[in-house]
Amino acid sequence: xxxxxxxxxxxxxxxxDAKAKSASAQxxxxxxxxxxxxxxxxxxxxKLIDINGLPLKQITADAKGVMIGALALxxxxxxxxxxxxxxxxxxxxxxxxxxxxxxxxxxxxxxxMQRTRCSYFYDTTMPCNKREPHTGCAARQxxxxxxxxxxxxxxxIAVHPSDMCVALAALDATVHLISAKGNWQxxxxxxxxxxxxxxxxxxxLQKGELITGVHIPANTFNKFHYLxxxxxxxxxxxxxxxxVALELSGNTIQKARLAMGGVAHKPWRLTAVEKFLAGKxxxxxTFTAAASMAMEGAAGFGHNNFKIKMGKAAVNExxxxxVQKI
Amino acid sequence: MPNQDQYNxxxxxxKKSTAxxxxxxxxxxxxxxAEHDEEIASMFEQxxxxxxxxxxxxxLSVEPRVTLLDLxxxxxxxxxxxxxxxxxxxxxxxxxxxxxxxxSCLSLAVMNEGKKIxxxxxxxxxxxxxxxxxxxxxxxxxxxxxxxxxxxxxxVCCVKEGHANSADEVREYMSGNICRCGAxxxxxxxxxxxxxxxQSL
Numbered sequence: 083x084x085x086x087x088x089x090x091x092x093x094x095x096x097x098x099d100a101k102a103k104s105a106s107a108q109x110x111x112x113x114x115x116x117x118x119x120x121x122x123x124x125x126x127x128x129k130l131i132d133i134n135g136l137p138l139k140q141i142t143a144d145a146k147g148v149m150i151g152a153l154a155l156x157x158x159x160x161x162x163x164x165x166x167x168x169x170x171x172x173x174x175x176x177x178x179x180x181x182x183x184x185x186x187x188x189x190x191x192x193x194x195m196q197r198t199r200c201s202y203f204y205d206t207t208m209p210c211n212k213r214e215p216h217t218g219c220a221a222r223q224x225x226x227x228x229x230x231x232x233x234x235x236x237x238x239i240a241v242h243p244s245d246m247c248v249a250l251a252a253l254d255a256t257v258h259l260i261s262a263k264g265n266w267q268x269x270x271x272x273x274x275x276x277x278x279x280x281x282x283x284x285x286x287l288q289k290g291e292l293i294t295g296v297h298i299p300a301n302t303f304n305k306f307h308y309l310x311x312x313x314x315x316x317x318x319x320x321x322x323x324x325x326v327a328l329e330l331s332g333n334t335i336q337k338a339r340l341a342m343g344g345v346a347h348k349p350w351r352l353t354a355v356e357k358f359l360a361g362k363x364x365x366x367x368t369f370t371a372a373a374s375m376a377m378e379g380a381a382g383f384g385h386n387n388f389k390i391k392m393g394k395a396a397v398n399e400x401x402x403x404x405v406q407k408i
Numbered sequence: 409m410p411n412q413d414q415y416n417x418x419x420x421x422x423k424k425s426t427a428x429x430x431x432x433x434x435x436x437x438x439x440x441x442a443e444h445d446e447e448i449a450s451m452f453e454q455x456x457x458x459x460x461x462x463x464x465x466x467x468l469s470v471e472p473r474v475t476l477l478d479l480x481x482x483x484x485x486x487x488x489x490x491x492x493x494x495x496x497x498x499x500x501x502x503x504x505x506x507x508x509x510x511x512s513c514l515s516l517a518v519m520n521e522g523k524k525i526x527x528x529x530x531x532x533x534x535x536x537x538x539x540x541x542x543x544x545x546x547x548x549x550x551x552x553x554x555x556x557x558x559x560x561x562x563x564v565c566c567v568k569e570g571h572a573n574s575a576d577e578v579r580e581y582m583s584g585n586i587c588r589c590g591a592x593x594x595x596x597x598x599x600x601x602x603x604x605x606x607q608s609l
Binding site: 083084085086087088090110113114117118120121122130132134157180181182183184186187315316317 | 453455471472473475494495496499502508509510511514515516518519521562565566569571579580581582583584585
C-alpha cells in the first residue's frame with residue numbers, strides 16, 4: 083500500500099475543513115472498502131481523515147421516524163430493537179450483506195460510499211472509465227455477468243453493490259449532510275447517480291460534504307421482504323436483490339415500495355410498479371403483472387442477460403414472500 | 409504438533425533460504441535500490457499507538473498504512489492470527505476488538521488507539537484451553553488448520569452474540585470464515601456443542 087498521511091478529527095466542521103485543504107484526502111470510517119482499494123492500488127489518497135471520533139453513532143427514534151448516525155455500525159443498526167420492530171426491511175437487508183466481521187466494522191455512511199465490485203474497476207491493468215476516466219470500459223465486451231441491466235451508459239455498466247442502500251431507497255429515506263456552508267438534506271434516491279458520461283462519480287456528494295446520518299420516515303407498512311439471489315447462500319454480492327415494503331389491509335395493497343439491487347449503478351427504485359400495485363388485490367396475477375412491469379426497459383450485455391428473467395422472477399417471489407409473512 | 413524449537417528452526421530456515429534465493433537472482437543495482445526504499449520508508453511519519461493486546465498494554469509506533477494484522481504478526485510476533493486473502497474475504501485474520509469480531513487485515517492499526525484486542529493467543533486461560541478450542545479439537549473442526557484461529561475467534565463471538573441457535577443460523581453467521589479443507593460440518597458441531605453447553609465464554 084502506498085503510504086499516506088493520517089489525521090484524527092473530533093468534529094464534523096474540522097473534518098470538512100481538513101478535507102478542503104487536500105486535493106486527494108479521503109474520510110475513513112470502517113475502512114472495509116477503502117483499505118482494500120488502497121491495497122490493490124485502485125485508489126491512493128495522500129491523506130486519510132479518520133472521522134471515527136465524531137459523535138455520529140446514535141440511533142434515535144421518535145414519532146416522525148428514526149435518525150441513524152452515519153457512524154452507526156451495520157451490525158448495530160441490524161440488531162437495533164427499534165429498527166427490527168419498525169423498519170425490519172433495513173435489518174433484513176443489512177444482514178444479507180457482507181459477513182458478521184465486516185458488519186462490525188462497516189458504517190452506514192461508509193456503506194453508502196462503497197465503490198462498485200466490477201472486476202475491471204479492481205484490475206488496474208484493465209481500462210475502466212470509473213477508475214480512470216476516458217480509458218474505456220472493459221466490461222461491455224468482457225465478463226459482465228455481475229453487471230447492470232438498467233440505467234447503463236456507453237462509459238460504464240457497473241452496479242452499486244450495497245444491500246442496505248436498496249432498503250433505504252425503498253423506505254423513502256433522507257440523507258443528512260454537512261459542508262462548510264452548513265447542514266442540508268437530500269432524498270436517498272438522489273444520493274447515488276447513474277454513470278452517464280462521468281462514471282467516476284458514484285454519488286451526488288460534492289467535494290467537502292460529509293454524510294452525518296440517514297433519516298427514515300415513520301411508515302404504515304406491515305409486510306416486508308428482502309430477497310437476495312447470489313452465487314452462494316451467504317457472503318456474496320447480489321446477482322439480483324429486491325426490497326419490498328407493503329401496506330396490506332385485508333387482501334388489498336394500499337401502498338407499496340419496491341427497489342432492486344444488483345441491476346443498476348444505483349439502488350433501482352420501481353416507482354411505476356409501486357403505482358400499479360396501489361389499490362390492487364394481493365393475488366398471483368397482480369404480482370406477475372408487477373414483475374413484468376419491473377423489468378421493462380432492461381437490457382443485458384451478454385453474460386448478464388439472465389438477470390432480466392431472474393429479476394422478473396425475483397420481484398414476483400419477493401412480493402409473494404412479503405405477503406405470506408406474519 | 410512440533411515444539412517451539414522445531415517451529416523456530418523451520419521459520420529460520422525459511423527466512424534464510426528465502427534470503428539466499430533472493431541474493432542469487434537480485435542484481436546489485438536492485439539490491440541497492442531496495443536499500444534506498446528502506447531508507448525512504450523509515451522517513452515516513454510514525455504514529456504513536458497505545459493498545460492492549462491479550463491483557464498486555466503496548467506503546468508502539470506505526471506507519472499509518474500498517475494493518476492491525478501486520479502489527480500483530482510482525483511487531484508483536486503473535487503469529488496465531490493468520491493472513492489468508494488479506495482482503496477481508498476469508499476471515500483467517502479474525503480478532504476481537506473491544507469484544508467484537510473483525511477482519512484485522514482491513515483495519516489500520518493506527519485506528520485502534522486505546523482499544524482492547526484479543527487474538528487466538530489470548531483465548532486460553534494459562535494451560536486451560538477455551539471451551540471453543542476444546543470443542544474444535546473434540547469434533548476435529550479442522551484439517552490443515554490455517555483458518556482455525558480465525559474460525560475459533562469468530563465462533564466465540566457467534567455464540568456470544570446469540571447467533572448460534574441452530575445449525576442454519578451458525579452457517580449464516582460464520583459465513584465470513586472460509587475453510588478450503590471443507591471442515592464445515594465439524595466446525596458447526598463444535599460451535600453447537602459450546603452453545604448447548606451454556607458455558608460463559
